[in-house]
Amino acid sequence: MEAIKKQHELVVSVSPHLKSEETTSRIMWTVSLSLLPAFISGAYFFGPRAVITTAICIITALLSERAFQKITNREDTISDGSAFLTGLLLGMNLPATVPFYIPIIGTVVAIVITKQLFGGLGYNIFNPALIGRAFVLITWPRAMTTWMKPDAAFMRFDAISAATPLGILKEEGLAKLLALFGDKLNLYTELLVGHRAGSIGETSVIALLLGAAFLVYKRYISLHIPLSFIGTVAVIAWLFGGKEGLFTGDPLIHIMSGGLMLGAFFMATDYVTCPSVKKGQIVFGIGCGLITMLIRLKGGYPEGVMFAILLMNCFTPLIDRNLRSKVFGFMKKEAK
Amino acid sequence: MSLLTFEGGIHPPGHKELAEHSPIVDAKSPARAVIPLSQHIGAPCESIVEMGQEVKKGEVIGNPGGFVSAPVHASVSGKVVANGSFPVPNGRMVPCVVIENDGKEEWTTLRDSPDYMDLSPEELKEKIKDAGIVGLGGAAFPSHVKLSPPKEKPIDTVIINGAECEPYLTADHRLMVETPSDVVAGLRVIMKILGVEKGFIGIENNKPDAIEKMQQTVSGENNIEVKALQVKYPQGAEKMLIKSILDRDVPAGGLPMDVGVVVHNVGTAFAIFEACRYGKPIIERVVTVTGLGIMEQKNLRARIGTLISRLIDECGGFTNDGPVKVIVGGPMMGFAQYSMDVPVIKGTSGVLVMSAAEYTPSEKFGPCIRCGRCIDVCPMGLMPSMLSLYSEKGHYEECKEYNLFDCFECGSCTFVCPSKRPIVQLVRLAKSQVKP
Numbered sequence: 099m100e101a102i103k104k105q106h107e108l109v110v111s112v113s114p115h116l117k118s119e120e121t122t123s124r125i126m127w128t129v130s131l132s133l134l135p136a137f138i139s140g141a142y143f144f145g146p147r148a149v150i151t152t153a154i155c156i157i158t159a160l161l162s163e164r165a166f167q168k169i170t171n172r173e174d175t176i177s178d179g180s181a182f183l184t185g186l187l188l189g190m191n192l193p194a195t196v197p198f199y200i201p202i203i204g205t206v207v208a209i210v211i212t213k214q215l216f217g218g219l220g221y222n223i224f225n226p227a228l229i230g231r232a233f234v235l236i237t238w239p240r241a242m243t244t245w246m247k248p249d250a251a252f253m254r255f256d257a258i259s260a261a262t263p264l265g266i267l268k269e270e271g272l273a274k275l276l277a278l279f280g281d282k283l284n285l286y287t288e289l290l291v292g293h294r295a296g297s298i299g300e301t302s303v304i305a306l307l308l309g310a311a312f313l314v315y316k317r318y319i320s321l322h323i324p325l326s327f328i329g330t331v332a333v334i335a336w337l338f339g340g341k342e343g344l345f346t347g348d349p350l351i352h353i354m355s356g357g358l359m360l361g362a363f364f365m366a367t368d369y370v371t372c373p374s375v376k377k378g379q380i381v382f383g384i385g386c387g388l389i390t391m392l393i394r395l396k397g398g399y400p401e402g403v404m405f406a407i408l409l410m411n412c413f414t415p416l417i418d419r420n421l422r423s424k425v426f427g428f429m430k431k432e433a434k
Numbered sequence: 435m436s437l438l439t440f441e442g443g444i445h446p447p448g449h450k451e452l453a454e455h456s457p458i459v460d461a462k463s464p465a466r467a468v469i470p471l472s473q474h475i476g477a478p479c480e481s482i483v484e485m486g487q488e489v490k491k492g493e494v495i496g497n498p499g500g501f502v503s504a505p506v507h508a509s510v511s512g513k514v515v516a517n518g519s520f521p522v523p524n525g526r527m528v529p530c531v532v533i534e535n536d537g538k539e540e541w542t543t544l545r546d547s548p549d550y551m552d553l554s555p556e557e558l559k560e561k562i563k564d565a566g567i568v569g570l571g572g573a574a575f576p577s578h579v580k581l582s583p584p585k586e587k588p589i590d591t592v593i594i595n596g597a598e599c600e601p602y603l604t605a606d607h608r609l610m611v612e613t614p615s616d617v618v619a620g621l622r623v624i625m626k627i628l629g630v631e632k633g634f635i636g637i638e639n640n641k642p643d644a645i646e647k648m649q650q651t652v653s654g655e656n657n658i659e660v661k662a663l664q665v666k667y668p669q670g671a672e673k674m675l676i677k678s679i680l681d682r683d684v685p686a687g688g689l690p691m692d693v694g695v696v697v698h699n700v701g702t703a704f705a706i707f708e709a710c711r712y713g714k715p716i717i718e719r720v721v722t723v724t725g726l727g728i729m730e731q732k733n734l735r736a737r738i739g740t741l742i743s744r745l746i747d748e749c750g751g752f753t754n755d756g757p758v759k760v761i762v763g764g765p766m767m768g769f770a771q772y773s774m775d776v777p778v779i780k781g782t783s784g785v786l787v788m789s790a791a792e793y794t795p796s797e798k799f800g801p802c803i804r805c806g807r808c809i810d811v812c813p814m815g816l817m818p819s820m821l822s823l824y825s826e827k828g829h830y831e832e833c834k835e836y837n838l839f840d841c842f843e844c845g846s847c848t849f850v851c852p853s854k855r856p857i858v859q860l861v862r863l864a865k866s867q868v869k870p
């Protein structure tokens with residue numbers, strides 16, 4: 099009898115009967131964790147306002163996702179970590195001193211409109227955090243481009259405003275930038291450490307690289323997009339970025355300033371909105387780099403990473419459809 | 435030496451240690467043998483025995499129903515007590531002949547041939563066909579058919595598949611360690627039949643003792659080589675094996691013979707040797723009984739038709755925390771069972787009893803997050819994410835655009851999917867809804 103009972107309790111399912119331990123939520127929480135160094139550096143340089151602004155984004159993200167799912171009677175997916183990650187990324191993409199309604203509205207746009215209305219996780223075409231940011235940038239351009247002077251003095255709420263290195267480069271030129279930072283070496287060092295005006299989580303190159311290296315090591319991201327993106331930016335900056343003609347630009351300044359590091363490693367690599375085949379990812383990365391530099395050098399904004407990624411998001415379905423994986427044993431001439 | 439391999443693939447936990455050091459032992463002859471008339475790919479056999487008829491061990495009880503078919507033989511001596519449908523490991527009900535064992539173990543007369551290597555290829559092929567040999571790696575394709583390539587497909591290489599890439603299973607491993615010369619003899623027969631000069635034995639590098647044994651056995655023969663392969667699932671899939679060893683790409687939708695290769699599994703080579711040398715039909719095979727849910731892990735030489743409940747008893751029964759899942763075959767491509775009353779058939783390479791500790795519950799699956807992991811691991815270079823999305827929405831025709839029928843259901847994609855999407859299941863669904 100015992101044996102028969104046991105038999106009825108057997109699990110019967112389709113092969114394979116082994117599954118890896120990786121889960122969507124583990125990926126989302128790990129990516130969030132990898133942003134911790136950059137977040138800490140943001141909190142260090144921009145003080146409590148940075149923490150509060152990011153926290154508002156995260157809380158709004160969780161609440162609006164829950165509310166939307168409650169209203170539309172969908173399953174609660176808060177624990178998968180993707181709303182948390184969107185909130186965190188959006189927060190890190192904002193200046194620390196924005197008025198509190200900006201993170202709230204930006205996050206609602208990101209979660210409700212960009213993600214949930216498109217069908218939820220996996221179905222959105224655009225990176226939610228970037229749409230959220232684009233929306234508030236266009237709606238409140240002033241607040242969104244008022245940057246705080248980085249200052250490691252904690253608990254200071256009265257911020258002094260300052261321009262970002264890319265802003266200075268665009269408006270006043272390299273000479274002014276160098277004058278402000280002393281010399282080139284000092285400029286590079288400050289950019290590396292993150293001691294400059296900018297969005298909360300974008301400034302510290304070292305902190306971002308630390309998180310990115312962790313993700314690469316864990317194989318959560320591959321280098322195809324970041325390298326092609328950053329490489330393209332470097333080449334274009336070197337070619338056309340200088341005032342004295344071709345080949346006189348300074349690629350390092352372009353690589354280390356603005357939102358490139360944050361964008362290339364953490365936002366352009368968003369699984370849902372980037373191509374999923376490696377060769378498509380390279381095309382995507384190059385496209386991002388080209389558009390970024392077009393905006394930085396010729397456009398009205400000093401920074402173009404955000405719009406570049408969003409524009410390339412539009413092309414993701416097209417890239418995926420045309421650059422498919424190579425089927426084993428499929429001869430070239432047979433391929434359509 | 436760098437190890438040979440292919441693109442894609444996964445590294446599931448191997449768990450070979452459970453059974454790899456257990457020597458092959460004979461399982462008890464079953465009191466009743468339930469012998470399905472269709473154990474192979476191709477036409478089922480027709481029963482030629484009647485109720486109550488006395489049969490001897492090795493006697494033909496089912497005649498092949500066509501060229502792509504293989505006869506079945508009595509695996510015990512005794513009386514036919516039933517002729518009807520019974521469940522088999524793949525979940526279907528199949529006509530079976532049930533023989534009650536009289537315990538005499540009387541063999542029918544076998545055609546012994548000490549000088550079997552002097553026989554003509556046709557005679558050897560006939561012996562293999564009469565012995566009812568099919569691919570023992572699990573595919574169960576009749577071996578004599580594989581040995582009869584059409585004239586326009588010249589064959590230049592034979593590969594013996596000793597990869598045994600399915601986790602847990604160790605049957606082929608033990609055969610190579612314990613009877614290496616018989617396996618090699620089988621390979622020589624195959625090479626002779628096909629008139630081929632070059633033979634390889636491909637073995638995954640997690641079986642160093644098997645590699646060594648086989649290497650010793652073939653030393654001094656320069657037309658047979660043992661190749662060590664990187665440990666990676668599905669290394670034992672024919673196309674991946676050929677890619678690794680010969681760097682030839684079997685065309686999509688094609689067969690190994692399209693690139694001049696014939697692949698046979700280690701167990702099949704062993705059976706081919708026994709058939710040609712002793713005239714012995716395939717009435718038994720090595721079955722790995724393993725997993726943490728069983729008391730003792732063993733490699734049993736079991737008669738075809740032995741119910742797996744008997745094998746489980748012979749291995750000391752289930753452990754106290756009990757079986758959570760019982761799988762016939764390996765964990766990647768095997769079949770989960772409802773009942774333990776299914777027989778061992780020619781293609782049964784293992785019985786895996788999973789305990790709670792080994793079992794990953796198949797939680798609810800989530801949406802595809804387009805992470806691309808499945809694409810990276812698919813050995814066929816497919817886009818399993820797209821297959822699963824289209825199939826889930828019922829757009830089966832679109833699946834064909836993503837090479838639905840090139841998927842051989844290895845399960846690598848499903849193994850890695852962080853969203854736990856049942857990709858293989860969705861692929862099977864789509865395949866059942868559209869024509870190739």
Ligand code: SF4
Pocket residue numbers: 811812813814815816817818840841842843844845846847848857858861
């Ligand atoms: S799509 Fe098919 S062949 Fe590719 S990994 Fe999945 S099961 Fe294997």
Ligand code: SF4
Pocket residue numbers: 374801802803804805806807808809818819822847850851852853854855
């Ligand atoms: S592994 Fe799963 S989640 Fe990732 S792309 Fe494939 S199907 Fe989608």
